[in-house]
Amino acid sequence: xxxxxxxxxxxxxxxxxxxxxxxxxxxxxxxxxxxxxxxxxxxxxxxxxxxxxxxxxxxxxxxxxxxxxxxxxxxxxxxxxxxxxxxxxxxxxxxxxxxxxxxxxxxxxxxxxxxxxxxxxxxxxxxxxxxxxxxxxxxxxxxxxxxxxxxxxxxxxxxxxxxxxxxxxxxxxxxxxxxxxxxxxxxxxxxxxxxxxxxxxxxxxxxxxxxxxxxxxxxxxxxxxxxxxxxxxxxxxxxxxxxxxxxxxxxxxxxxxxxxxxxxxxxxxxxxxxxxxxxxxxxxxxxxxxxxxxxxxxxxxxxxxxxxxxxxxxxxxxxxxxxxxxxxxxxxxxxxxxxxxxxxxxxxxxxxxxxxxxxxxxxxxxxxxxxxxxxxxxxxxxxxxxxxxxxxxxxxx
Numbered sequence: 001x002x003x004x005x006x007x008x009x010x011x012x013x014x015x016x017x018x019x020x021x022x023x024x025x026x027x028x029x030x031x032x033x034x035x036x037x038x039x040x041x042x043x044x045x046x047x048x049x050x051x052x053x054x055x056x057x058x059x060x061x062x063x064x065x066x067x068x069x070x071x072x073x074x075x076x077x078x079x080x081x082x083x084x085x086x087x088x089x090x091x092x093x094x095x096x097x098x099x100x101x102x103x104x105x106x107x108x109x110x111x112x113x114x115x116x117x118x119x120x121x122x123x124x125x126x127x128x129x130x131x132x133x134x135x136x137x138x139x140x141x142x143x144x145x146x147x148x149x150x151x152x153x154x155x156x157x158x159x160x161x162x163x164x165x166x167x168x169x170x171x172x173x174x175x176x177x178x179x180x181x182x183x184x185x186x187x188x189x190x191x192x193x194x195x196x197x198x199x200x201x202x203x204x205x206x207x208x209x210x211x212x213x214x215x216x217x218x219x220x221x222x223x224x225x226x227x228x229x230x231x232x233x234x235x236x237x238x239x240x241x242x243x244x245x246x247x248x249x250x251x252x253x254x255x256x257x258x259x260x261x262x263x264x265x266x267x268x269x270x271x272x273x274x275x276x277x278x279x280x281x282x283x284x285x286x287x288x289x290x291x292x293x294x295x296x297x298x299x300x301x302x303x304x305x306x307x308x309x310x311x312x313x314x315x316x317x318x319x320x321x322x323x324x325x326x327x328x329x330x331x332x333x334x335x336x337x338x339x340x341x342x343x344x345x346x347x348x349x350x351x352x353x354x355x356x357x358x359x360x361x362x363x364x365x366x367x368x369x370x371x372x373x374x375x376x377x378x379x380x381x382x383x384x385x386x387x388x389x390x391x392x393x394x395x396x397x
Contacts, residue, residue: 006077011195012264019074019257033254034066053085053237063242067253072225074260075215078194079207081227085237086253087246090190090210091117093224096240097186097208098122098155101232104131106154111139111169112361113162115188119358122157136361139169140300142177149181159188161304164316164352164372165362166191166291168300171307175203184232190214191342195267196310206232211256213343214312217266221255223248266345269377270313276380277373280387281317286396288318289365313375314342318365325394326351326369332390335382342374347383349373 006018022029039058041048053064061068068086076084087093098121102108110122119136126132135148139158156178160169171187178185186206187199193214199207209215211223226236240246271294278292290297293304294311304311319329330338336347354369356362375383391397 011078014074014077015263016261018077019070019072031067031070031254031257033250035250036065037061051238051242053234053242061250062245062247064237065247065250065253067250067257068248071223071248071253071257071260074257075194075209075211075225076227078260078263079189079209079225079227080194080198080200081207081229081233083230083233084225084227085233085241086211086248086256087224087226087241088248088252089222089246090115090208090212090224092240092246093208093210093226094118094188095121096236096244096246097206097226098126098157099244100236100239101184102126102130102132102154105133105152107133107135107150107152108155108157109135109137109139109145109148109153110157111159111162111167112136113165113167113358114157114159115163115190116358118157118159118188138167139174140167140303142170142173145174145177149177149183153181153183155184155186157186157188159191160197160307161191161293161300161312161314163191163314164370165366166293166298166300166314166316168293168304170303171197171199171202171204175205178205179203191314192308192312193263193267193343195263196271196312197308200227202307205229212341214267214270215263215343216256216259217263217343217345218255218259219341219344219346221252221259223252223256266377267310267312270343270375271310273377273380273383274311274313274315274375277375277383277387278315280384281315284391284397286320286391288320288368289370291316314373315375316366316370316372318368318370319391319396321394321396323353323369325396326353326371329390329394329396330371332393333386334389335378335386336373344374345377347374347376347378347386 072084184205187204190210206228275294282290292315
């Protein structure tokens with residue numbers, strides 16, 4: 001359950017103190033890594049449900065380990081939810097949510113711009129294997145959502161900002177529509193982090209984060225979290241964690257707990273750098289477009305400004321040039337690394353070619369290939385200088 005002891009404190013204080021206590025045995029002021037897979041049973045173990053998640057005392061790490069429980073306590077508080085379940089990856093959190101809450105015959109509406117795993121889960125796997133009906137649409141279009149709702153609609157799933165086009169959906173407005181029809185709303189908040197945006201406060205029922213990204217922030221651990229009301233989290237713990245075995249390792253939970261203590265400072269730097277890099281790119285004639293919610297020219301800027309504290313370090317952009325020119329440009333970068341993922345201290349860039357399976361859903365400007373960039377926490381001037389020298393090296397400046 002949410003760590004009420006620290007609910008009166010500010011976000012940065014919560015990031016450091018919630019879920020943390022001095023170790024009772026050693027007196028260490030930080031939680032140790034508990035690499036156990038089993039814990040001592042009570043006097044009468046015959047009354048223990050071997051396949052349940054116990055929030056009070058660990059039993060078996062697949063049912064929830066000590067480090068996982070500490071992290072869940074912190075994340076429930078940071079997201080503003082009643083309870084949380086931490087799983088092995090962001091995709092485990094997404095698939096676990098869908099698997100736990102949906103059944104054959106249900107209908108789901110989801111954003112046309114989402115992480116590729118969501119597209120495959122809801123556009124292919126859940127349709128074909130489990131006979132869950134799905135509708136993919138532009139969730140920034142509220143009328144389209146209203147028209148798509150059916151008597152069997154169980155869930156609306158959105159991502160805002162969306163990956164990789166950064167499309168913004170009005171979370172509060174969609175929540176109102178969903179609740180008028182007794183539909184659950186889940187929001188993937190990975191591109192924002194709870195520092196920049198709190199979907200539960202905007203009316204969402206469920207918030208999902210890939211902990212691998214901003215919350216961990218160091219590129220060295222994988223994890224995912226779902227935060228919601230206790231009755232929803234209890235379902236996901238029982239089905240996705242215990243019965244499907246999507247448990248996070250104690251070491252990864254410990255690493256993410258450690259990484260989360262610096263989330264506010266890192267996000268401030270990501271926000272500042274993202275804005276500066278986006279403005280620089282927008283100023284260049286050789287750049288065909290820049291998708292970044294912090295730009296006034298960006299289509300969803302006004303809604304993003306209303307529901308986000310900051311705009312993070314994620315952006316996409318295009319350049320004038322053919323397929324080979326994009327790869328050549330990346331080859332000249334010196335401190336920006338060609339790699340997937342996001343939220344690292346290091347700036348990362350990935351060239352997404354013209355044949356992405358979701359290409360038909362992207363705006364026209366994305367059709368010639370584009371870059372998705374995670375602006376890191378280096379000095380902004382160095383990131384911009386690196387981009388500039390690469391542009392010059394390929395003859396675009």
